[in-house]
Amino acid sequence: MTPPNRSRRRPVAAAPVAASALGATVRPLSATVTLSLLLVLAPVLLLFAGAPQARALDNGLARTPPMGWNDWNAFGCNVTEQLVEQTADYLVSSGLKDDGYTYVNIDDCWMSASRDANGNLVPDPAKFPDGISGVAAYVHSKGLKLGIYESAGTATCAGYPGSLNHEQQDADSFAAWGVDYLKYDNCNNQGVPYQQRYDAMRDALAATGRPIVFSMCEWGDDSVWTWGAATGNLWRTTGDINASFSSMLSNFHTNVGLAQYAGPGAWNDPDMLEVGNGMSFTEDRSEFSLWAEMAAPLISGTDLRSASAATLSLYGDKDVIAVDQDSLGKQGTEISSSGGLDVLTKPLSNGDVAVTLFNENSSAATISTTASAAGLPAAASYTLDNLWSHTKATTSGAVSATVPAHGTVMYRISAGSATTTGTTHPLIGASSNRCVDAYDNQTAAGTKMEIWDCGGGANQAVTPTAAGELRLYNGTQCLDADGNGTSAGTAVQLWSCNGGANQQWKLNPDGTVTGVQSGLCLDVTGGDQASGNVNGTALELWTCNGGANQQWRLG
Template sequence: MSITFAGRRFPRPSFRRTSALAFAGVLLAVTVPLVSLGTAQPAAALGNGLALTPQMGFNDWNAYGCNVSESLIKSTAQAMHTNGMQAAGYSYVNIDDCWMTHSRDSGGHLVPDPAKFPDGIKGTADYVHSLGLKLGIYEDAGTATCAGYPGSLGHETTDAQSFASWGVDYLKYDNCNNTGVPAQTRYTAMRDALAATGRSILFSLCNWGQENVWTWGAGVGNSWRTTGDISPSFSSMLSIFHSNVGLASYAGPGHWNDPDMLEVGNGSLTATENRTEFSLWAEMAAPLIAGTNIPSASSDTLSVLTNSRVIAVDQDPLGKQGTMVSSSGGLDVLAKPLANGDVSVALFNETGSTATITTTAAAIGKTGASAYTLTDLWSGASSTTSGTISASVPAHGTVMYRVAGGTSSGGGTSVTGELHAVGAGKCLDVPDSTTTAGTQVEIWSCNGGANQTWTHSTSNQLTVYSGSSQMCLDAYDNQTTPGTKVEIWPCNGQRNQQWTVNSNGTVTGVQSGLCLDVTGAATADGTLAQLWTCNGGGNQQWTLG
């Protein structure tokens, strides 16, 4: 939905926000060695057995807005049935806003607009089901939908029962007109109402990435939007990519980060940019929800949407979201471990000129072979390499390889333990075990407490505590100057919360390139931590585990 709301989707005051796009072109070079350091704890998933791989389907909003109808949904379903999309894995045909009348009936039930849906939602669902596809519908966790139709806030039980009785298989649940009620409360109410119907209904949370939804979404829905709405332009896609790519540790089978619907085939996106969006969404294990005019889609658009090699990366049963291996000057390398031991690599050129992007098998977590096989997932061509992975990538383009051979470290697993300050012989510590955002961290005698237990995630966050209390190590106010304080803050995926644990013992901030430093090389309990220019000193040496 096209929603205007103030600011970004993060909890900080506006003066502490920095758009990911604002620094996309000036990122410092970062290399993350993807070595196996421990075992990640699986996130608690919703447990409804749905979306064990990211959901695939269609939604009408991006192409049609409020002009939804039974005939549109049926013609789209029929096209998907015959044009190769259904065979490629697309299974949901989703109705967005404006499908109902402006008033509930005398019994408090939602009423499908009889002019738009003469056979009702059930009749439409029956037709979609007859093709072997599934039907999705839209509602809102507020008093009204974004287009002004009745919302479900306070009507969750009634509306869930209606959806189930109509044969609905998927609910996209929006966030307009929410009256300030906390999102988790509103979305959990609908989760419970859907469960009570006894029907399997995939639950897609659409609260625009607000209230750190990724930290609680896994127990509430099958996917959650991590950003505001996408639009059919490269700049919109790029901004959303940067907001979503750092949240890999929260995704997995049954619970996925959702960077919004695909714009492939829409607006000003070029053929190269269409392939890039599809590549990046697959690499990030995102839901693949097509948002274009399917019956009239060009052969080029369909060839992107039905690329089986790229879809296999998105739908890989291991369920890992790809992470950024390196990023320098708008040249990005992402790696995604796959269930059979292969690794998918995306070489993404954000810039306006053709550029060569290079990484290595070791950097993406591959070892133990004299030669590796590279399969280009767009051309299908195969080649071999002794370790270098490189391609000339056009402006705004992405080259995707599937890398086979040798052994895989799993694409970078999380490690949990104390973060030891080598020079002081102490541990990185949250003072007094507080959970207050903005508290500067310090060193303290190691004691094994939860306030000294840190997890370096596959998305390069350093987290402390767990569940609703989880906090991230954060460079204050997105600052990148020596002396910037290092604090705890609710995890939000921004680059000032991403850290590289380097093989030389340093811990560097992805955004700043500066080292995690014990102030003044002091060794006393309570000495504060900060960012400082890397200098090889013992007060910048750390071990995790």
């Protein structure tokens, strides 16, 4: 890419006004008066000459970070009308629309290879037989919004017609089609200064009169965060992401230090989410946690139609989404990063603080901070609300957790005390979205413990106790490791509560549940495969391995 010219804009001189037009006789000033005025006005003139006036975008859009889906990461150029409409259907049927995923965004390769005779962009008729307007109408009928892609150059990154010097014509097309969001890329930009190109599209979108979120995919060049808020609703701070921990970590490191530039209507964007595209469950959860903590856009880049229950458990965690979407609009800041053990804190609109503990390293580690360091006012006690496991604990101020390799623990911290013990909940597996269940509502000792669709029965009502038990049936029966077994593969069963060590469990901050006697994890037999997460799959003890089939949350 040719580097842009960094020439300064020249101010436009005001047109001279004739004295007669002012309706008064203009007398020449004396040299003394002229000199006095220059001395008085010089500082003001210098101030305005040296500090151009910022122009705020203020289009009223994206007051919280945009949420939705984009086809590029999973499909590249293989975008079609059918894909977009099926994804819109799935956002509704899965409940993700209700969670806040509003935008269905088309990326590159949606158009024909050349403009029409009038210079207009033309949707590829094979990919979009109903045109973009037809797709927009369908998406809107689902209560969702449509996004589209272009580039601030002569061609898009895939070589299709770009919008450079066609800004108003293309913006008018987008508006006429019913587009609600524009991702504007940076390829083939001919070295034209960044702000000039992006401001041109900003003004063109505004001139259409249609509310269109403006997403600047400018790759983090030209320190875009220093001027982005006056031009767009969000701006890429990084290069393209891919589905690897190293790529995610690089984008996190670039974005995390830019909190001062973000706020309602103007967001730092470390790129789309790769959750569901090949990283481990632990790494996927870290990406989603970090993006939420940084008030980043939550734009899924996976094929949601075929996403696993484990992937959907991440995209659909309402407590984590609430941190990202908090109305205060503050991006989380890093308050500690020693040795790759990161602590981020994000103030929330109700006075709570979201704290994320992130372990960049390849082995588990303890990460610690305090409520005071996180920005909470002094209090006698604090509640640690774990946003992934949905467990609660009370602390006098210490915030500490053992965090798995490449993993995160995320808390919402508030003044006061609360606890999970003594409260009854379903215990839901991340790999299946099914509940811990006593087989066939049976209560006899030795009854098989399994997963089953959550139904609210007493055989799924789990009550953690201060003694570490997990009781069912109003507290009369306990989860039990068969025969006091401590080896991988030991069956987990129902048994009368007797205080044995094989009936004691730890609900860990990382979302695992471990047997006190064995140190092994509560595991859905068969691993993370969909075939091993069907109704009736038995529970067992197994070596902790970070799999989604060993991750649990209280409902």
